[in-house]
Amino acid sequence: MAIEMTTGPEPTVVARDRIAVAAGLALLVAGLILVMFVLPAEYAVDPLGIGARTGLLDLGATGQQVEALNAAASAGGAQGQTAIIVPRDKAFQQETVTFNIAPGEGMEYKYRLDKGQALLFSWTASVPVEYEAHAEPDGAPRGYAQSYEKGTNRASASGTLTAPFSGIHGWYWKNPTGSAITVTLATSGFYNLAHEFRTGMPVKNKTFQ
Numbered sequence: 651m652a653i654e655m656t657t658g659p660e661p662t663v664v665a666r667d668r669i670a671v672a673a674g675l676a677l678l679v680a681g682l683i684l685v686m687f688v689l690p691a692e693y694a695v696d697p698l699g700i701g702a703r704t705g706l707l708d709l710g711a712t713g714q715q716v717e718a719l720n721a722a723a724s725a726g727g728a729q730g731q732t733a734i735i736v737p738r739d740k741a742f743q744q745e746t747v748t749f750n751i752a753p754g755e756g757m758e759y760k761y762r763l764d765k766g767q768a769l770l771f772s773w774t775a776s777v778p779v780e781y782e783a784h785a786e787p788d789g790a791p792r793g794y795a796q797s798y799e800k801g802t803n804r805a806s807a808s809g810t811l812t813a814p815f816s817g818i819h820g821w822y823w824k825n826p827t828g829s830a831i832t833v834t835l836a837t838s839g840f841y842n843l844a845h846e847f848r849t850g851m852p853v854k855n856k857t858f859q
Contacts, residue, residue: 736766743858744838751779751825751833755848759835760785760820762843763813769839772808775823776831779804783811785819802826818845 689695690706694714700706751757761769782800798811813819825831846854 738840740840742838742840743842744836745844745858746834746836748832748834749823749846751823751831753825753828753830756780756822756824758820758822758845758847760818760845760847761837761839761841762845763811763816763819763839763841765813765816767813767840769811769813769819769837769841770809771811771835771837772806773821773823773833773835774806775804775833777805777825777827778802779831779833780824780826781807782822783807783820784822785813785815785817787815787817790817818843820845 685697686700689697690700690702690704696702696706747759749757749759763769780800780802781804783798784795784800785798786795811819821835823833842858844856844858846856
């Protein structure tokens with residue numbers, strides 16, 4: 651009587667099946683980790699809602715905001731945005747000056763600034779005055795001035811003036827009353843010259859060391 655014997659699958663086939671199952675499980679686990687943790691934390695994507703419950707979604711949203719800000723800063727630099735920090739060889743200057751202005755008289759006070767230099771300022775008048783902030787570019791025709799801001803009936807102003815070109819930049823004030831008034835100006839910046847202009851009088855120049 652003949653006995654039939656059966657054999658199982660070849661060992662190499664069994665090993666290959668086990669490897670395939672293990673690889674499939676590994677891919678499944680990796681996919682779950684991606685969906686449950688990586689997407690919420692890195693990209694603020696939360697298809698299962700687990701990121702919101704664990705706080706990972708907030709972390710991802712913050713990361714996206716930071717990335718957007720960094721991208722905007724890089725794009726601004728590539729487009730020639732003004733440098734954030736500009737080193738200077740000398741310390742900044744600062745002064746506070748008070749001008750007496752006769753009835754109906756006008757006067758100007760301007761600083762020499764190079765293009766891109768900033769001037770912090772604050773001025774006050776004892777009564778509301780007529781005023782204009784303006785500048786004379788280097789090389790401009792005699793008598794030319796570019797106006798930044800002007801108005802009437804104002805007794806104070808503060809801000810930052812950033813020179814769009816090299817030249818002298820400052821203010822004109824006119825006393826609209828029948829009595830003498832005062833205007834006090836406080837500034838700081840990297841200027842080295844200031845000029846005071848009054849009709850019929852020589853220009854007063856001030857040098858800063």
